[in-house]
């Protein structure tokens with residue numbers, strides 16, 4: 581398969597290695613040094629594009645792929661507010677896009693169990709839930725896209741939560757947390773690739789459900805598997821379409 585890499589940073593470089601190991605060809609590599617090469621003509625040389633750039637550049641790159649009719653895998657996070665708009669535009673223009681806030685198999689298993697756990701916890705309303713995420717200090721967005729997916733999974737399944745709010749680097753939580761609000765606490769520590777914990781706390785005990793990424797290889801492999809899965813399909817997809825877990 582011919583792959584275009586949009587974003588050639590920490591993730592783009594690992595994705596390249598895995599793609600080559602799986603006998604794919606990289607026909608285009610874009611980073612901030614060669615943006616003029618990101619043309620419709622060059623994108624049309626690829627069977628699929630894999631986008632891991634920045635929150636500021638992802639939407640422009642998606643638009644370019646839609647123009648070229650090149651299926652696109654999006655791993656960049658930090659554009660959650662535009663998700664519905666991009667979904668509509670993808671469907672209206674008959675394009676193919678798969679977005680995952682996290683491509684690792686382990687995290688997608690975590691997403692699934694998180695929903696099941698939230699449903700179970702409806703029976704035990706004296707537990708207060710919160711989400712904690714830790715990432716490296718270069719991360720541009722907070723909360724992480726993964727933490728947002730976890731929070732949405734809880735909100736969709738736990739009756740007493742209807743919205744999330746985020747605090748960065750705060751030990752005591754916000755002063756005024758309403759009972760319907762789910763707190764996402766974001767911590768930034770040196771080179772941590774990504775740790776997410778769902779905490780249910782009561783007066784008598786604490787239940788912690790935690791995923792720790794040891795490196796970025798799991799994210800990159802999942803993105804390449806998604807790139808093998810998407811071509812030939814039309815529409816807007818997420819990782820749960822690819823992994824197909826049942827709740």
Ligand SMILES: NC(=O)c1ccc[n+]([C@@H]2O[C@H](COP(=O)([O-])OP(=O)(O)OC[C@H]3O[C@@H](n4cnc5c(N)ncnc54)[C@H](O)[C@@H]3O)[C@@H](O)[C@H]2O)c1
Nearest residue numbers: 587588589590591611612633637655656657681682683799
């Ligand atoms: N979904 C997942 O599984 C997952 C996993 C890890 C990281 N991420 C996300 O992926 C994104 C990239 O992460 P990273 O660690 O590789 O970041 P990084 O800072 O190492 O790399 C970003 C790259 O984007 C390039 N870039 C800048 N402008 C560009 C443009 N207009 N078009 C294309 N490329 C451009 C930069 O030159 C750089 O090479 C972040 O949003 C991060 O949160 C997602």
